[in-house]
Amino acid sequence: MSFNTFGHLFRVTSFGESHGPALGCVVDGCPPRIPLTAAEIQNDLDKRRPGQSRYTTQRQEPDAVRILSGVFTDEATGQDMTTGTPIALLIENVDQRSKDYSDIKDKYRPGHAGYTYDVKYGFYDYRGGGRASARETAARVAAGAIARKIVPGVTVRGALVRMGPHAVDRSRWDWDEVSRNPFFCPDAKMAEIWADYLDGVRKAGSSIGAVVEIVADGVPPGLGAPVYGKLDAELAAGLMSINAVKGVEIGDGFAAADLSGADNADEMRMGNDGKPLFLSNHAGGILGGISTGQPVVARFAVKPTSSILQPRKTVDRYGRDAEIVTKGRHDPCVGIRGVPVGEAMVACVIADHYLRHRGQVGEGPSWPFPMTDR
């Protein structure tokens, strides 16, 4: 993670402001000969797209993606495939209403990045949050759609598990529910509660925080680059870099602070297929920064958006006390659209570690049993 590029072998560089002409990214290091079409990327983008329900911003952005490079049609098969060279993805901005911001362009929204961008750079594109806008996450989702195609057998899924005080009931968890409600909620009953709750928040001109959970199934054991490029360290960076995220945890996360060593240990037995089984997954699929072969489980907390209709005390760019009300069009619970973004970041980090592992260790079986056969 550095500046506007992340990843080591699978590298994503993003660009673009909320109300500029376009945003996008360059995905470098993708293996060659992977089938890829704009439609596949669009599919993921559509999950993150604004304006799809009354629970997200009403800005209407088609978020139509164009592939500018790095993909070519294989003559033998007629299939579009990656060439191994940089894949540039472009999304034009369409529905900017920059004048919405003219009222507040000189006032800092409490809890918003406008203040710090201005302090850092002495200048910033205030329209819609500029570079600090969550629109940047469209680039992440697009990159993630490519990342998903790299590691055979891996599935990355996410769900909203808490909205304000209302957490899902894990006994009702059903992945199929996630696509059936506008909240990415795996608990049908809770989705109904959230619908009412969020209507209230929205009507009050307020906003609310949330927690997102991402689960990656099928991650091969052995991925991770200790000690500073640990899989969990880079997941933490990737997820914390998403707008409005204030906390990240792996497996039991903060709850592990309450556990004894005996309770926290994921005991092991040999399975019938000659491979070890874990009897629990407190670790969230990562030990010592390396994947165990269990599902990788990460969770992140999303703060409520700072763009609210309730007036707040602030100062302006000229050093005067002021009061601010943010009209614009905002998500009452930005955590919702954080779900596909979180999936994308996890997919990218895993793809990168897969390539890095293959680079250092090769493609040989990473399975250690029986050790004497080595």
Add this chain to the structure above:
Amino acid sequence: MSFNTFGHLFRVTSFGESHGPALGCVVDGCPPRIPLTAAEIQNDLDKRRPGQSRYTTQRQEPDAVRILSGVFTDEATGQDMTTGTPIALLIENVDQRSKDYSDIKDKYRPGHAGYTYDVKYGFYDYRGGGRASARETAARVAAGAIARKIVPGVTVRGALVRMGPHAVDRSRWDWDEVSRNPFFCPDAKMAEIWADYLDGVRKAGSSIGAVVEIVADGVPPGLGAPVYGKLDAELAAGLMSINAVKGVEIGDGFAAADLSGADNADEMRMGNDGKPLFLSNHAGGILGGISTGQPVVARFAVKPTSSILQPRKTVDRYGRDAEIVTKGRHDPCVGIRGVPVGEAMVACVIADHYLRHRGQVGEGPSWPFPMTDR
């Protein structure tokens, strides 16, 4: 964060196994002409040093550091100063009892990195955890001692704020208490409770998790490299890369999921000195990945060590079911020694961002008021 190096301009590369001849690090990119002696680094290392109370491992390691390069005596002043070239720090291992591990060398400790290292590399130095051992964190603390000298006016302090079920009472927080008890506990009363509690854990041959809080005061506003190298993203990576850490949060962290936008907003007023004041610090000193000038507050959860005397089910390297009891010498609460390590990581990340900011933006005043003067 990548592999065994972290940082961009202030870069730390560490090496060494728990029971090898030595461990250490190379600190590259340090500004020149900063006074530096081994004694200063030793001072920080001594806080992390094992064997100082009955609450940490009884391994006796002096952790004496030698500076091998990058420091030279200025003739004019007689002072040892950094030269701007790589500073290599060496800590020899002294008290290895590798035979302690011979009983368990072929069995995987549930919850320990031995399994994943073996799966990844097909081979590993099992003695004392090898590279996965928390001894590696001595290198971080040594690097952190240098990092602390780079940003004028910054103080990085840490404290243990929870041990298992017992959290400190923030109304009793006293930084001076931290050095008066063996737990880095800022709450004198809680330290007493922990003493009894941890005696029980230790005697039961068990272990317990913890939460550490790090506060950096005096961080100048404007540090952070959006959007992937955000200050909080790199703090998250740095802290998550510490052994046994399972969760990281900034400011209100996971509690922000429960807040409304109005409650979460850190309102602002102009102060008497013509600078803006924040009326609260839910953000933990970071907005949009850039420091606000408020204290930077990070917290991380440390799981209980997996090395316990209570027998656990496991498998061995030959694919057989087994039972394991880890004798060795271990910390019943590794979170305690996580405090100086967390401080070091935060200090390194801030130093790196300070240099990066200076590189991109220069040393001019980052203060924006009044904007018309620009």
Add this chain to the structure above:
Amino acid sequence: MSFNTFGHLFRVTSFGESHGPALGCVVDGCPPRIPLTAAEIQNDLDKRRPGQSRYTTQRQEPDAVRILSGVFTDEATGQDMTTGTPIALLIENVDQRSKDYSDIKDKYRPGHAGYTYDVKYGFYDYRGGGRASARETAARVAAGAIARKIVPGVTVRGALVRMGPHAVDRSRWDWDEVSRNPFFCPDAKMAEIWADYLDGVRKAGSSIGAVVEIVADGVPPGLGAPVYGKLDAELAAGLMSINAVKGVEIGDGFAAADLSGADNADEMRMGNDGKPLFLSNHAGGILGGISTGQPVVARFAVKPTSSILQPRKTVDRYGRDAEIVTKGRHDPCVGIRGVPVGEAMVACVIADHYLRHRGQVGEGPSWPFPMTDR
């Protein structure tokens, strides 16, 4: 230098194939508040643009650049300025005649990258050389136009100093001549000779190599990151990464192999302004990988293009012997258009080192006299 990104603080990521929809780059890390317009970038691009004389490819590409992000209009001044966020630059391809290549798509051009791309990736966009095309260098020139604006007082200029057997006469060197002939030749007389010579080469369906020299005046002393990120090491990488370049030298370069230590020494005297003067510049402005304050002088050799009308023996993708004649539209001397590209690479490397130096050492005076004042 790595993959499709180069630079550390001033970072350029490029993308795009010769006959794809577009090419471009993302410039990350640019300091904020630098005035920047597309017209300024266009000005540099126009120097490299094909089809401007009969001595370069007849492909007609306007190479019109669009700024997609990272620039915003300052309200106070009405000036477009960098914001410190990534600057994305887009150049659409217009005049692709891909069918020109259908004859040769299955045959490898001897001396062309088509073979190695195919071996590496098992697949490649053969149209016009795909990613290996010199069209990629338009992105470098665009980035270089930004880089030129970063270091105060630096001027980067280039010239063609040799075409095949014909070298310029340095006693006739006139920088003003460079823009007066289609060869970037600083020697008016030699330009005439080249005109005739290259007509002959072109009519013979052949091509010829060349040598380019780049001079950067006004480079402040102290830039360079020893020992692996030396200024000259990164100039060498940057210049060698340009298509068709086979050699790079700094200052006297290979001629230094013939010199004695006494002859090679750039002696010094104190100047009237209290600053040291060098009595010669064998070193090309760099000692120990760090700039001396003298002009930085680099030279690179460009091989003749492999795309010629003379038939050559080769093999095809199906493992059969074949003969190849490359029609397309090619430069008889690609070295000519290498001049603005070389300037751009040198400008980018210097800008990056300027920011890196400022990061590590700050903006203080780097001048050491008198040392006792420190």
Add this chain to the structure above:
Amino acid sequence: MSFNTFGHLFRVTSFGESHGPALGCVVDGCPPRIPLTAAEIQNDLDKRRPGQSRYTTQRQEPDAVRILSGVFTDEATGQDMTTGTPIALLIENVDQRSKDYSDIKDKYRPGHAGYTYDVKYGFYDYRGGGRASARETAARVAAGAIARKIVPGVTVRGALVRMGPHAVDRSRWDWDEVSRNPFFCPDAKMAEIWADYLDGVRKAGSSIGAVVEIVADGVPPGLGAPVYGKLDAELAAGLMSINAVKGVEIGDGFAAADLSGADNADEMRMGNDGKPLFLSNHAGGILGGISTGQPVVARFAVKPTSSILQPRKTVDRYGRDAEIVTKGRHDPCVGIRGVPVGEAMVACVIADHYLRHRGQVGEGPSWPFPMTDR
């Protein structure tokens, strides 16, 4: 290449000054389970070791290397093997005669890095050149010894091909000669000429430049990371980063500027083994930045050392004109010891690209014939 670390997956970080307590490096990213002993590394170091003939510095340094980490004894075989974790290598300095430098510590040697280090950092360890000393290259050679073990079938060899005006006769080239004379000269007859010539240089208190050639046989086709991390670009950086190097070329190098496209084309035919053959190697084994499978050939020019007995005009740290004579113990032709250093750098760059290629593309056959089988 950046700062004091180079490489992406095979990464070398070096540290140490000429007259400090020790120098060394950390090699990160080495694949696991590669047999490795200190004796093997020592073998390479001994080639570079000073004081072995009257033609190199008389400083007596055993350059004894210790492996501090990253290697462990495999129990099954009793063999020391890499573990995949960082390999730290330490070489203690023994024969420092720092007082040799006290005469000249305040005067800048013309053509030496002392001036630029002082300008950059405002301070430097002047003893024996400090960090700028060629002693640093011992770390490179040590790292190179590890790199040589990574890519199956690759052999990297070097030779001195020119000393001042005297170039070897390629018709007499015999690799076996290289180890039979103190110059790494592949031409026995020229070695005799050099012996007399260099005696003269040495006795005159002067020094002389040289050219070194490195050949890597057996490099698999497909290595290289276009467009900025090209194999030749990184070789250029690696070789240019060696002390005193002023020029680098690949294959025909600067001579390619004189060639026509027809002459420069390496024509191809199908070989009896069904693989393509090249009929020449003007390209030096690299096209488009990617290896062709032919020998990789690189050459670099080494300037004469600036440390000579002949008096030169200079200035001192206090801004006064001065005259300097450098006594110390120096190599009359530093190019000689540049041979093992050049080999090491080439070996490291190839190893890194091998791992990077394996990461992106995998271990599958990179051979494209017949393409229809794909």
